[in-house]
Amino acid sequence: MGGAERNARKRKQQQTAARSVAQARGVAGGDKKKVVAITVAVVVLAALVIGGVIWTTSSKDSTEGKVIGAQTGTSAPGVVEKRDGAVVTVGKPEAKKTIDVYADFLCPVCKQFEETFKGQIEEQVNNGTLQVRYHMLPMLNQRSDPPGYSLDSANASLAAADAGKFLAFHDALFKDQPEEGGRGFDKAQLIKLGQDVGITDPTFVLKVNSGAYEQEIQDAYKKISTDPSLQQDFGNGPGFGTPTVTSNGQVVKLEQDWVQKVVS
Structure with missing residues (x-):
């Protein structure tokens, strides 16, 4: 083999080696980019998970240290509050119509009920047409964290009724209702x-701290939740739920004009 041929072959081998190195570097570079991309994705995912946990914990504990906003009472002169066991009656003694309202301070639908119908009910109570018998129940007592808020709040509302402040207390707890599943x-x-x-x-302080009316509330709830006259079909068979309203012993269908129908 002549010198020119050897030199040409050597140059060809060098070029082939150089291309191989370049290709190897390209593959390595691509792998490196993939590794970096995967690493970034994992870090972002971890951040989202951690952020979600922090947000959930913060939301769950949002009531901690919070001052519940006091509501200004709007009852007319002559409207009285009277506790009888686990029931609080609000209205003027001469009222001809009475309804029973069954609710839980942790129940989101009960809050919606209050927001929708409070003004209509209040108007009829203040003009002496309607009395309302409030049954505050511990139906969702296991749905706060820690459990027990439904019972604690129901007990405190009865203690507030003894002091003539049931409605103000009741309205404030629904206005600032804790999140179901979170801290009450x-x-x-x-x-x-x-x-x-x-x-x-x-x-009042003693009654709240000692749970003075807890047994009465639990006994009343046990009776109410199994009362056939209070059962409704919620799509999976008959059962009791909150809110429930009755008039003359019959469950009221909560249409927009139900208050007017009851008093007329």
């Missing part, structure tokens, strides 16, 4: 609300 208001917060709506009787 603790007893100290319920006591603070009572004080903010004007309760000065020291026995």
Whole structure:
């Protein structure tokens, strides 16, 4: 083989080697880019998960340290509140019509009921046409974290009724309703609300802290939840649910004009 041929062959081998190195570097570079992309995706995903956990925890504990907003009472002169066991009756004694309202302070649909119909009910109560019998129930007692808020709030509302402040207390708890599945208001917060709506009787604090009416509330709920006259079909067979309203012993269909139908 002549020198020119050897030199040509050598140059060809060098060019082939150079292309191989370049290709190898290209593959390595592509793999590196893939690794970087995967790493970034994992980091972003982890950040989203951590952020979601932080947001969920923050949302769940949103009531911690919160002062429940006191509501200004709008009852007319002559409207009285009277507790009888686990039931609170609100209205003027001469009212000819009575309804029973069954609700839970943690129930989101009960809050919607209050927002939709409170004004209509209040108008009929204030003009002496209607009395309302409130049954505050611990139906969702296991749906707060920790469990127990439904019972604590129902008990505190009865203690507030003893001081003539049931409606103000009731309205405030629905206005600032805790999230179902999250932290409810603790007893100290319920006591603070009572004080903010004007309760000065020291026995209120004792009743809230001791759960004075808890047994009455639980006994009443057990009876109510199994009462055939209060059963409704919610799509999966008959059962009891909140809110439920009755008039003359019959469950009321909660249409937009149901209040007017009851009093007319």
